[in-house]
Amino acid sequence: MGKSWLQDMILDEARELVDDLTALKENPIDPTEVITPCANNVICGIAYGKRFSHQDARLRRLTELIGKNLTLTAKGQPVDFYPFLRHIPFTKFSTVLKECTKNNEEIARFLQDLVDEHRKVFRPSADAPSDYIDAFLKQQYTQRDDPTSTFTDRQLIMSIHNLFAAGTETTSTSLCWAILYLIENPKVLANVQKEIDSVLGDRQFPVLEDKEKLPYCQATITEVLRLGNLVPVAGRKTVEDVELSGFIVPKDTKIAPMIFSVHEDPVLFPEPMKFKPERFLDADGKFISKVEWLMPFGSGKRQCLGESLARMELFLFFVTLARNFTLGPLLGGAETPGHTLMRIVNAPKPFRTSFIYRS
Numbered sequence: 376m377g378k379s380w381l382q383d384m385i386l387d388e389a390r391e392l393v394d395d396l397t398a399l400k401e402n403p404i405d406p407t408e409v410i411t412p413c414a415n416n417v418i419c420g421i422a423y424g425k426r427f428s429h430q431d432a433r434l435r436r437l438t439e440l441i442g443k444n445l446t447l448t449a450k451g452q453p454v455d456f457y458p459f460l461r462h463i464p465f466t467k468f469s470t471v472l473k474e475c476t477k478n479n480e481e482i483a484r485f486l487q488d489l490v491d492e493h494r495k496v497f498r499p500s501a502d503a504p505s506d507y508i509d510a511f512l513k514q515q516y517t518q519r520d521d522p523t524s525t526f527t528d529r530q531l532i533m534s535i536h537n538l539f540a541a542g543t544e545t546t547s548t549s550l551c552w553a554i555l556y557l558i559e560n561p562k563v564l565a566n567v568q569k570e571i572d573s574v575l576g577d578r579q580f581p582v583l584e585d586k587e588k589l590p591y592c593q594a595t596i597t598e599v600l601r602l603g604n605l606v607p608v609a610g611r612k613t614v615e616d617v618e619l620s621g622f623i624v625p626k627d628t629k630i631a632p633m634i635f636s637v638h639e640d641p642v643l644f645p646e647p648m649k650f651k652p653e654r655f656l657d658a659d660g661k662f663i664s665k666v667e668w669l670m671p672f673g674s675g676k677r678q679c680l681g682e683s684l685a686r687m688e689l690f691l692f693f694v695t696l697a698r699n700f701t702l703g704p705l706l707g708g709a710e711t712p713g714h715t716l717m718r719i720v721n722a723p724k725p726f727r728t729s730f731i732y733r734s
């Protein structure tokens with residue numbers, strides 16, 4: 376994650392994103408519809424070494440299925456705390472389980488097709504693996520005589536599925552929060568665009584080297600990660616008895632660190648519910664990159680595996696969007712915009728806006 380070749384892949388998506396939005400001719404759209412295929416394609420590139428057109432029916436279906444499962448699960452319902460409830464027949468919990476299983480089977484078939492296509496051209500003697508599937512197949516081949524090897528096709532499918540589930544909706548939802556906060560805070564959008572124009576000039580797309588010269592943009596993205604609380608509650612279990620503030624937490628206790636309780640603490644972040652990128656700038660306007668209490672990617676040994684990739688994507692997509700478009704007014708769907716939907720990924724309720732091309 377975070378390697379420079381990923382930049383080219385992300386920029387390919389950024390180009391198609393600009394084309395998709397321009398083709399709309401300022402007709403309002405729910406931004407998730409255009410951004411999620413980009414995030415999915417980046418994971419396709421890592422896993423499979425290829426991207427799909429945003430109109431490709433298989434990519435669209437995959438995006439739909441992943442989105443459906445994230446909406447169906449972890450909504451803070453009793454079944455999330457007492458998982459055995461899913462086995463009680465004819466309850467909504469068992470129905471949800473059935474639907475998720477059906478969706479997962481379809482996702483697994485899609486991924487198995489990708490693996491099968493790869494296997495046809497796989498050469499164990501090739502030096503450098505070209506993508507994740509290739510690297511996995513190589514290891515599978517090396518361990519082919521070991522009956523205890525965990526390099527099975529099922530393991531491969533589940534690992535790729537994990538990358539899609541953890542790495543697509545999180546990134547695209549962060550960008551949707553960014554769009555929402557920019558619409559609600561036009562001064563921030565104006566500052567962002569002024570900074571981008573002064574650094575990019577006529578260039579339509581940023582590169583990672585621009586990052587240092589765009590402190591206000593970096594501060595804005597960081598504020599999106601703080602206030603957006605993308606993964607508000609992480610899931611852990613103690614592996615041994617732990618003493619915490621004088622209490623003993625026994626081994627095997629489920630722990631749910633609430634990241635938002637830190638991000639919204641008024642002592643750590645004054646006026647926590649206000650969107651203020653300036654809190655991440657020092658007196659000289661330099662970006663403050665290290666803030667102990669900021670943990671959008673969790674903390675510790677199991678913190679987000681995709682953090683560097685996510686940060687690359689957020690920077691390149693965010694700057695591309697602000698460089699190329701000004702945002703129209705906020706239009707709600709059936710729901711009031713701006714409030715959150717409770718699920719694994721903390722998302723804004725659906726909203727639409729128009730993207731007005733800046734030449």
Ligand code: HEM
Binds near residue numbers: 609611
């Ligand atoms: C803005 C985007 C993202 C956010 C906010 C985010 C946030 C998180 C958080 C809070 C965790 C839990 C960490 C913990 O338990 O302390 C996590 C885990 C994880 N994330 Fe991300 N993530 C993002 C993007 C990505 C991407 C792009 C990928 C993969 C390509 C990814 C892959 C993973 C994986 C595999 C885990 C589980 C790690 C483990 O258990 O060892 N994430 N992420």
